[in-house]
Amino acid sequence: MKVKVTLHGGLRDLLYEDMGKSGEPIFIEFPFKRSIKDLIQSLGIPHTEWGEIYLWGKRAHPWEIINDGDFIEVFGVPDPSLPLGNALFICDVHLRKLAKRLRLLGFDTLYNPEWDDGDLAAISHEQNRILLTRDRGLLMRNSVNFGHLIHHIHVLDQVSEVINRWKLSKLIKPFSRCILCNHILDSVPMDSYLFENRCKPQIPPRVFMWCTEYHYCSLCDKTFWKGTHFLKLKEFCTWVESS
Ligand SMILES: [Zn+2]
Structure with a gap:
């Protein structure tokens, strides 16, 4: 089976290295039936990072099964909205500094180095928290509804990335939350x-x-x-x- 995929809105930058970063579209061959979601994630792009999908120019559902020769277009999330209007976050074990900075700015941010990927996905799902991580595999879990693959390495850039993505600058409340435990001060x-x-x-x-x-x-x-x-x-x- 062979399909043609075009990625829009910066999604191409998220491709696994061996997929190549230039040239459009991408032609992908695989020997079994699979959904659009499964295919796109296999390229290295978690479902939290993409928005609308089109199959032969018509809006498609991620779970649709692909047929041989299909042409698929995938768009990035154009204007991400906060889950239920709330800026709630949970950071994975590698983003301790980001968690502290977000708390410093007053954002409700959970962090616990003892939580494994299953815990993080479950808490994110149950509490409608945006899961922040640099681990694509974690975001690809089906239970994760809201998340973001952090692109930057340095913490200040990471904070800026989060603030800008959800346009949070007007919600900043310094000294309102404990940086150690997230409790309201x-x-x-x-x-x-x-x-x-x-x-x-x-x-x-x-x-x-x-x-x-x-x-x-x-x-x-x-x-x-x-x-x-x-x-x-x-x-x-x-x-x-x-x-
Ligand atoms: Zn505290």
Whole structure:
């Protein structure tokens, strides 16, 4: 069986190396019946990365079985929308820095180095979370409805990639979420019982002398303040919004 495939919207960049990166269209031969979805994923492109599919110019379903000589066109996701309107993420074990940065910007982001691929796919599915990973195989699991193959290697570029893909810059809320555990931070008034008993003992005297704004994670029992990191964070937010 032999089919012709044309990839649009940057999908060609996702092809496995041995598929070649130039020239259109691609001709693929295989000895058995298979669905369009199975074929496209076998090229290295997870289903989370493509949108509409056309068979001989007519809209087709990913599960349609391919016939000999078919001509298939696949388009990238043109304007990805957030699952149910919520910016919820889950990062795989290799994206710890990205998870922390997303939390720093206030995005609900799960990360646990003990979770395996099955756990990540299941949690993503159950909670409608966008699964962020650089592992194509993980995104190719049928249970993964929302995900994104992270292209960049450096964490700042990765953050920018996520923010730009879902146009999240207006949803950034620095210092609203614990970077260690993802829990919502409480803003703690300095005249409160909580501040006196839980926060104050954690604050170095040199910080206490000038800082008047503190945040507290009740799960980690940890106090955060807008110290020198905050200026870097503001610069970082500005950079993300402008990139
Ligand atoms: Zn915490």
